[in-house]
Amino acid sequence: MPRGLLGDRERRSPAVRLGFGxxxxxxxLMGCATxxxxxxxxxxxxxxxGELFASPARLWPESWGLSAFVDALERLPLARYLWNSVLVSxxxxxxxxxxxxxxxxGLAHMRSRFKPxxxxxxxASLLVPVETLVVPxxxxxxxxxxxGRSGWNLLDSPxxxxxxxxxxxxxxxxxxxFLGRFPREIRDSARLDGCSEWGVFLRFVLPMSxxxxxxxxxxxxxxxxxAFFWPLVAVSDPAHYTLVLxxxxxxxxxxxxxxxMAASALSVLPSLALFMTLQGTLARGLDLSGYFP
Amino acid sequence: MxxxxxxxxxxxxxxxxxxxxxxxxxxxxxxxxxxxxxxxxARLPGWGGFFARPGVVAWTFLLPALAAxxxxxxxxxxxxxxxxxxxxxxxxxANWVGLDNYLRAMSDPQVIATLVHAIAFCALSLAxxxxxxxxxxxxxxxxxxxxxxxxxxxxxxxxxxxxxxxxVWRWILDGGYGALNAVLSLGPWGPVRIPWLTDPALALLxxxxxxxxxxxxxxxxxxxAALRDVPAEVxxxxxxxxxxxxxxxxxxxxxxxxxxxxxxxLMQVITTLxxxxxxxxxxxxxxANSTExxxxxxxxxxxxYLDIGYAAALGVLLFLALLxxxxxxxxxxxxx
Numbered sequence: 236m237p238r239g240l241l242g243d244r245e246r247r248s249p250a251v252r253l254g255f256g257x258x259x260x261x262x263x264l265m266g267c268a269t270x271x272x273x274x275x276x277x278x279x280x281x282x283x284x285g286e287l288f289a290s291p292a293r294l295w296p297e298s299w300g301l302s303a304f305v306d307a308l309e310r311l312p313l314a315r316y317l318w319n320s321v322l323v324s325x326x327x328x329x330x331x332x333x334x335x336x337x338x339x340x341g342l343a344h345m346r347s348r349f350k351p352x353x354x355x356x357x358x359a360s361l362l363v364p365v366e367t368l369v370v371p372x373x374x375x376x377x378x379x380x381x382x383g384r385s386g387w388n389l390l391d392s393p394x395x396x397x398x399x400x401x402x403x404x405x406x407x408x409x410x411x412x413f414l415g416r417f418p419r420e421i422r423d424s425a426r427l428d429g430c431s432e433w434g435v436f437l438r439f440v441l442p443m444s445x446x447x448x449x450x451x452x453x454x455x456x457x458x459x460x461x462a463f464f465w466p467l468v469a470v471s472d473p474a475h476y477t478l479v480l481x482x483x484x485x486x487x488x489x490x491x492x493x494x495x496m497a498a499s500a501l502s503v504l505p506s507l508a509l510f511m512t513l514q515g516t517l518a519r520g521l522d523l524s525g526y527f528p
Numbered sequence: 529m530x531x532x533x534x535x536x537x538x539x540x541x542x543x544x545x546x547x548x549x550x551x552x553x554x555x556x557x558x559x560x561x562x563x564x565x566x567x568x569x570a571r572l573p574g575w576g577g578f579f580a581r582p583g584v585v586a587w588t589f590l591l592p593a594l595a596a597x598x599x600x601x602x603x604x605x606x607x608x609x610x611x612x613x614x615x616x617x618x619x620x621x622a623n624w625v626g627l628d629n630y631l632r633a634m635s636d637p638q639v640i641a642t643l644v645h646a647i648a649f650c651a652l653s654l655a656x657x658x659x660x661x662x663x664x665x666x667x668x669x670x671x672x673x674x675x676x677x678x679x680x681x682x683x684x685x686x687x688x689x690x691x692x693x694x695x696v697w698r699w700i701l702d703g704g705y706g707a708l709n710a711v712l713s714l715g716p717w718g719p720v721r722i723p724w725l726t727d728p729a730l731a732l733l734x735x736x737x738x739x740x741x742x743x744x745x746x747x748x749x750x751x752x753a754a755l756r757d758v759p760a761e762v763x764x765x766x767x768x769x770x771x772x773x774x775x776x777x778x779x780x781x782x783x784x785x786x787x788x789x790x791x792x793x794l795m796q797v798i799t800t801l802x803x804x805x806x807x808x809x810x811x812x813x814x815x816a817n818s819t820e821x822x823x824x825x826x827x828x829x830x831x832x833y834l835d836i837g838y839a840a841a842l843g844v845l846l847f848l849a850l851l852x853x854x855x856x857x858x859x860x861x862x863x864x
């Protein structure tokens with residue numbers, strides 16, 4: 236049982252109790268400040284547009300209504316954006332793992348003459364900021380060298396959002412560090428029993444790393460779901476907007492704040508739902524992040 | 529686990545990230561027979577035999593990922609490097625201009641301004657928010673009840689997509705109709721109208737506040753995960769020794785957290801240098817360019833002015849800066 240700095244006896248002393256109570260008050264205040272923006276989002280979304288322009292703002296709405304949500308749903312093809320986001324994030328996350336897991340296993344346990352070179356190049360990918368890649372990727376996606384004479388324009392398609400998200404050096408190195416500790420005996424005995432390398436990988440390695448794969452998949456999903464810079468550049472046709480991009484464009488098109496806040500609240504919900512359902516797995520993921528920063 | 533071990537564990541994890549072998553202490557295991565003999569797969573005829581060769585098997589594991597990295601990471605990086613030596617807009621032909629873009633970047637007052645802003649942003653956020661997550665983690669570690677609730681609350685900003693989070697902050701910080709001014713107006717001094725986002729002196733501070741709101745809880749969770757690894761005996765011994773609470777924090781908790789602090793500090797600098805969404809949505813780099821960051825400036829250069837070669841040069845410089853900073857940081861970690 237992990238314990239803190241304070242022992243049971245000390246916890247009963249009045250000085251410690253007073254100090255702890257004070258700390259609790261400070262933390263509670265910080266907690267309120269953390270939650271306040273969410274409250275303000277909802278309090279703005281439920282008031283009519285006429286109430287937005289009181290100065291200073293009225294903290295508690297005078298009249299309540301869901302008209303802003305109705306407006307937001309009318310102006311945002313929510314189902315469409317939601318589907319775009321699910322598609323892009325889901326395929327990116329699964330693709331990341333499908334590419335990273337075998338490579339991580341290969342780098343951790345197999346011999347290849349160029350291994351140091353690959354490792355170096357992959358480490359460079361880890362450090363390349365998205366800003367450096369945005370412009371070249373934009374040009375690459377505009378004329379993807381796989382079709383047509385002057386290339387294939389992938390901009391304004393789900394592919395433009397998915398493809399660059401397929402590579403994650405972070406997932407690869409985290410997996411490599413994890414699989415590096417995979418018990419060697421299991422691999423060896425399975426090999427002696429006539430299992431192929433891919434057989435070992437699919438039948439033993441993948442099932443045994445299910446928890447870290449789930450966590451990395453979740454991280455990949457959330458990262459793609461929240462991505463803004465690349466979708467902003469790669470997509471200009473509203474039919475391919477992701478949810479967060481759609482919400483931002485709503486503000487840009489001059490909608491009043493109550494509608495923008497209603498749409499924002501709706502765009503936060505899927506992340507929350509995902510968090511609620513996968514809370515346990517995520518908690519384990521935080522343990523892992525302690526090991527592999 | 530003692531702090532030295534913790535240090536070396538983190539170092540090992542870094543090496544894992546940068547390619548060294550993670551289990552460095554383990555003696556290499558002698559190769560198993562099928563790895564030794566190149567003919568192992570040769571008994572099988574045809575393609576089956578080809579794919580059973582160890583060298584080829586390794587390639588089947590590595591190739592898909594390497595191909596994807598080549599197309600979506602290394603090739604764009606190379607393309608960016610090439611572009612940085614060109615004068616290129618989307619609609620005109622590319623001209624080779626040698627080092628012109630780099631020379632321009634060195635003397636561009638806007639670039640120097642973004643550098644100053646990044647340093648100011650970093651310094652402000654460290655001054656205001658470096659210790660908060662540490663304190664929060666120490667507090668959470670003492671809790672017997674309600675830790676789950678605390679974690680959930682502080683995890684929330686990290687989980688919320690940046691766009692809606694930043695949009696609500698923009699509305700809260702609005703000078704005329706925002707909630708922050710409304711709350712401050714409740715004080716005895718009467719109504720205030722502080723232009724949080726439109727005053728050049730305040731905009732950067734507002735950005736820092738939003739950034740801290742988003743990161744403090746997450747950092748606290750990482751610190752807390754590190755604290756949990758401390759065996760209970762360490763605390764018990766410290767308690768039996770009769771050392772005071774403050775002493776115990778300094779002698780036990782902080783040394784354990786130090787590698788995590790170094791790591792998060794590095795992450796903070798890296799994130800600060802790359803910050804885009806928050807700035808783009810909160811201030812757009814304004815007012816009067818007082819919050820322009822390198823990423824927003826690059827965005828404007830490429831997609832507003834179609835000055836793509838120049839933006840690519842800035843991208844290369846940013847990459848080099850990150851590389852240099854990370855290398856220096858890791859080296860100092862190794863030395864200590």
